Amino acid sequence: MKTMKKIKGTTILAAVIFLLLAALPFYMPMFRVSLFGKYMCFAIIALGLDMIWGYTGILSLGHGVYFGLGAYCMAMYLKLEAAGGNLPDFMSWSGLDRLPAAWVPFGNPVFAVAMAVAVPVLLAVIIGYLTFTNKIRGVYFSILSQAMAMIMGTLLIGSQAFTGGSNGLTDFKTIFGQDIHAPVTKIVMFYVTLLVLVLLFALCRFLTGRRVGKVLIAIRDGENRAGFAGYNTANYKVFVYALSAFMAGIAGALYVGQVGIISPAEVGVVPSVEMIIWVAIGGKGTLIGPVLGALAVNSLKTTASENFPELWSYFIGVLFVVVILWLPGGVISLKEIPGKIRAKLRLHREETSSAEEKIPDKTAVRSK
Amino acid sequence: MEQLMERMDTGVTPVLDIEDVSIQFGDFKAIKDVSTSIGKNEIRFFIGPNGAGKTTILDAICGKNKVSDGKIVFHGDSGDRDVTRMKEYAISDLGIGRKFQAPSVFGGITIDENMELAVARKHSIYSTTFLKLSKEKREYMNHILEFIGLKDKRFQYPSSLSHGEKQWLEIGMLMAARPKLMLLDEPVAGMGRRETEKTAEMLKNIKKECSIIVVEHDMQFAKDVSDTVTVFHEGTVLDEGTMETVQQNQQVIDVYLGRG
Numbered sequence: 001m002k003t004m005k006k007i008k009g010t011t012i013l014a015a016v017i018f019l020l021l022a023a024l025p026f027y028m029p030m031f032r033v034s035l036f037g038k039y040m041c042f043a044i045i046a047l048g049l050d051m052i053w054g055y056t057g058i059l060s061l062g063h064g065v066y067f068g069l070g071a072y073c074m075a076m077y078l079k080l081e082a083a084g085g086n087l088p089d090f091m092s093w094s095g096l097d098r099l100p101a102a103w104v105p106f107g108n109p110v111f112a113v114a115m116a117v118a119v120p121v122l123l124a125v126i127i128g129y130l131t132f133t134n135k136i137r138g139v140y141f142s143i144l145s146q147a148m149a150m151i152m153g154t155l156l157i158g159s160q161a162f163t164g165g166s167n168g169l170t171d172f173k174t175i176f177g178q179d180i181h182a183p184v185t186k187i188v189m190f191y192v193t194l195l196v197l198v199l200l201f202a203l204c205r206f207l208t209g210r211r212v213g214k215v216l217i218a219i220r221d222g223e224n225r226a227g228f229a230g231y232n233t234a235n236y237k238v239f240v241y242a243l244s245a246f247m248a249g250i251a252g253a254l255y256v257g258q259v260g261i262i263s264p265a266e267v268g269v270v271p272s273v274e275m276i277i278w279v280a281i282g283g284k285g286t287l288i289g290p291v292l293g294a295l296a297v298n299s300l301k302t303t304a305s306e307n308f309p310e311l312w313s314y315f316i317g318v319l320f321v322v323v324i325l326w327l328p329g330g331v332i333s334l335k336e337i338p339g340k341i342r343a344k345l346r347l348h349r350e351e352t353s354s355a356e357e358k359i360p361d362k363t364a365v366r367s368k
Numbered sequence: 369m370e371q372l373m374e375r376m377d378t379g380v381t382p383v384l385d386i387e388d389v390s391i392q393f394g395d396f397k398a399i400k401d402v403s404t405s406i407g408k409n410e411i412r413f414f415i416g417p418n419g420a421g422k423t424t425i426l427d428a429i430c431g432k433n434k435v436s437d438g439k440i441v442f443h444g445d446s447g448d449r450d451v452t453r454m455k456e457y458a459i460s461d462l463g464i465g466r467k468f469q470a471p472s473v474f475g476g477i478t479i480d481e482n483m484e485l486a487v488a489r490k491h492s493i494y495s496t497t498f499l500k501l502s503k504e505k506r507e508y509m510n511h512i513l514e515f516i517g518l519k520d521k522r523f524q525y526p527s528s529l530s531h532g533e534k535q536w537l538e539i540g541m542l543m544a545a546r547p548k549l550m551l552l553d554e555p556v557a558g559m560g561r562r563e564t565e566k567t568a569e570m571l572k573n574i575k576k577e578c579s580i581i582v583v584e585h586d587m588q589f590a591k592d593v594s595d596t597v598t599v600f601h602e603g604t605v606l607d608e609g610t611m612e613t614v615q616q617n618q619q620v621i622d623v624y625l626g627r628g
Contacts, residue, residue, distance in 0.1 A: 212496040214485055217476040225472045228430060230460035230491045230545065239493050285476075 009335065014201065014288045017295070021194055030183055034258055037190040039298040040197050041255040046278045046290035047197075047204055048247030053276070054284030055208060056240050057220030059138075062145030063275050065152045066120035066245040068267025070252025072156075073119055075169035075262045076103060077112030078180070082173040089171070094161035102162070109176055113253060120249030121242050128238035135234075137223070146269060153268035168263025175257050186258070193254045197291070200247055204287050216240060277316065281323045283330025292331060381408050382443060383549050383579045384429070389438035389452075391421075391428055398424045400603045401438070406549065411571060411580045413590045413611075416600035417624050422583040423469070425600075426551045429581075430466040431456035444548055457491070465547035469554045471534035473526045479537060480522040483509050486541035509544060516540040516570070532563035536570070543574060550580045556589050568593045587625070599624065 021040065025033050045067055052058050079088045080103065087099060106112045127148070131141055156163045163169070178185045207213050218226040219233050227233050256262050265271075282293020297316065304312035327333060384406040391399040399421045406412050414422040427433040429440055435452040442451050444462045451459050460466075474482050487509045488501060501509070513519040516536040518529075526534060535555055542550050555571075556564045564586065571580060571593050584590050590597060591611050599606040599614055601623050607614045614620050 207497065210497050211484060211488065211499075212493060214474075214477050214481045215496050218474040218485055221474040221476050222472045224432075224456075225468070225474070226485075227456045228460050228466045229486055229541065230457050230489075231485075232455075232457045232491065235493060 010286060010288050010332075013292075013332075017288065017292060018194070018198055018201075021197075022191075025187055025190065030186065033190055034186055035299075035302060036295075037186070037193050037258040038255060039295045040190075040193045041251040041258070042275070042278065042298055043291040043294040044193075044197050044200055044251040044254070045248045045275050046282065046294040047200055047287060048244035048251075049275055049279045050284055050287055050290040051204055051207070051216070051247075052240050052244040053279060054286070054290070055213065055220060056216040056237065058237060058241070059142045059276070060145045060241070060244070060272075061142050061269070061276065062147075062149040062152075062272050063244065063248050064149045064267040064269070064272035066124060066248035067252040067255070067271075067275075068152055068156070068262070068264075069120045069123065070116040070249030071256045071262040071267070072163065072169065072252075073106065073112055073116035073249075074253040074256045075172075076106040077109055078172040078175060078256060079169050080107045081109075081175070082171060090164045090167065090169075091161060094165075096161050100162055116253035117246060117249050120245040120252075124242040124245030125238060128241035129234075132234040132237040132241070146272070149267070149269045149272040153264045156264040156267070164263075166264055168261055168265075169256075170261035170263075172257075172260055180257065180260065189254070189258050193258070196250060196254065200250070201287065201291065208287065212236075274316075277320050279330075281319060281330055283332030286330070286332045289330050289332035296331065382406060383408050383410075384443070384581075385439075385441045386425070386429075387439045387441065389425070389428065389440060390436050391424055391433055392436040398603050399428070402600075402603070402605055403438075404598055404605060404608060406579050406581060408579060409575055409577075411575050411582065411593055411595045413594040413597040414581060414583045414600060415585070415587075415590060415597055415624065416606070419602075420600035421603040422600050423553055424603075426466070426553055426581065426583060428452070429459075429549075430464055430551055431459045432466075442549070460545070461491070463546070463548040464551065465542035465545055465549070466551045467538050467542055467553060467555065469557065471531065471538055473534055473537050473541070475526050478523050478525055479513075479518055479529075482526065482537065482541060483513060483522075483544055486544035487512075489545075512540045512543050515543075515573070517566075532559050532567075535559070535567070539567075539570060539574075543577075546577070548578050550574065550578055552580060552582045554584055555582065556584065556586055564589055565592075 021036065024036055028036070045063060049060065049063055052060055083089070087096065091099070106115070131144060136144065156168075157166045159165075172180050174180055175185065175189075208216075215226065215231055215236055218229075218231070219236060223233050252262070278294040278297050279290040280293070281297055282291065283289030297319070300319070301312055301316060304315045308315075323330060329336070382405045386402055386404050389399055389402045390397060402421075402425060404412075414425070416422055424433060428435050429451065431451065431454055438452075439450050440452050442449050442459075442462055442464060446462065449462060451462065451464070454462075473479075474485070477485075484501060487505050488496070489505075490496075490499065510519065513522055516539065518533060518537055518540070521528065521533075526537060529537065539550075539552070539555065542552075552571075556567050559567065568589060571582070574580065582590075582593070594611055596609060597611050597614055598608045599617075599620050606623065607617045607620050615625060
């Protein structure tokens with residue numbers, strides 16, 4: 001009964017959030033719609049992180065890497081299309097006179113989209129396999145993943161001729177032959193992102209509802225015990241790690257078209273940690289919580305940075321501290337507060353009534 | 369001892385043979401040349417003072433500790449298998465279930481879901497994603513939930529259970545996998561007398577279907593439940609036999625029983 005009710009509540013919340021997003025272009029200016037397109041990409045990352053952190057208990061501080069790989073794969077295609085057969089601008093500035101071999105196939109949009117998904121998944125499988133089968137766990141894994149984010153940032157900046165260095169890849173003109181700045185294109189990209197978000201949300205709901213989701217929780221609660229129950233926990237961890245990388249990669253590919261730039265500043269350590277903050281603030285282990293967290297935190301960030309450009313990072317910091325201290329279940333656990341107050345009141349009433357019971361006037365109670 | 373020899377001579381098929389096993393941690397030899405054999409439907413108790421190596425050898429059987437020398441041969445459905453080089457999940461799939469000292473059920477899922485994970489025999493990601501439990505498995509699960517007395521609470525989370533109930537849930541989860549050998553590390557530690565007695569009844573019932581090795585300090589419990597006991601001392605086997613016979617052994621009394 002209780003679980004039924006819980007599922008219902010989050011489903012309603014999810015439906016409301018997705019409907020509000022779907023209706024967004026009708027009541028918000030184009031500029032805001034594009035911003036929400038970006039936030040939805042973040043929500044997709046948060047969803048993937050919830051699978052690996054909220055459900056499986058693996059804290060990855062390096063998902064910027066997978067987001068970045070997806071985004072750069074897509075950006076390479078966009079950049080080549082914008083260059084229109086010529087060498088991309090930053091390459092000639094860096095003294096290259098020919099397109100590097102690795103770039104050539106990215107002229108094909110299908111290849112680029114496929115790589116935006118395949119590269120993150122492949123890297124996650126390799127890294128995951130090496131770490132999880134060697135039983136690298138907990139904080140050691142977190143440090144390792146953080147180091148990866150750092151390496152990624154350094155690599156991108158260091159190989160300027162191939163990646164555009166710290167400026168990243170930008171100045172896109174068209175996407176699949178359409179003007180990337182046209183309102184119609186932007187609306188289409190917005191709805192594609194929303195569709196992907198809803199589909200991935202449904203996928204995660206499906207997985208967490210099946211036994212595989214229970215195995216993930218079992219790994220979180222007692223990995224050794226799950227192993228002695230016959231589950232190859234390393235396989236499950238590689239699977240969920242690859243799944244979350246897959247989602248981050250898709251998010252990256254969707255992000256680039258809408259935002260128009262990807263640079264090392266969006267894929268390094270700081271953004272990777274920010275992703276975790278969205279999940280924590282939203283409420284991990286609930287799927288819809290992290291989606292809400294990513295949307296809300298980023299809206300707040302935008303509002304705060306528009307009005308208090310110097311102070312916005314403090315807002316996020318304070319919010320994070322408040323949630324960790326007083327709301328460990330995240331924003332989503334706010335709904336439990338009335339219940340908690342009721343339980344406290346009931347306890348209080350029971351205490352006072354048990355004190356009253358000592359008065360030997362039982363008839364009065366019965367007649368009531 | 370004679371009784372034990374007799375039993376072996378009558379040709380009771382062993383489920384597990386531990387052959388000259390040594391376990392070393394760095395320079396420290398925790399287990400030295402231990403050999404013993406667990407028969408079918410036998411309840412064997414491993415007793416002995418702290419640090420004698422009882423839990424260490426359980427860990428070796430289920431794949432948690434590496435064996436530096438010797439063999440542990442399990443006689444399962446798929447023939448005789450030396451488990452000393454196998455991964456823990458593979459050993460579990462062979463039919464060896466392990467329960468650790470502290471109750472370690474999964475707190476984030478309901479009692480029912482805990483049992484579901486335990487009763488499923490297919491553990492691949494594909495089967496946990498797409499396959500449903502068979503009707504027969506569901507029925508067996510219900511049977512166990514009834515047996516451990518948690519059927520009414522099945523949709524609650526384990527955090528609502530008492531210490532004893534958690535232990536039973538874990539024993540139930542072991543049963544659900546239909547093992548041929550169960551390894552229990554201090555199953556009644558922290559239980560009251562009534563709960564201990566109920567656990568003793570359970571084990572006697574479970575024994576009909578599989579063999580059990582119990583590590584335990586509760587001597588009354590050992591006396592009530594055990595078929596045979598192995599006394600460990602400083603990593604070696606001091607004596608083996610029924611509880612009555614080992615209690616007569618002067619050495620056993622000196623190092624272990626006498627101190628109580």
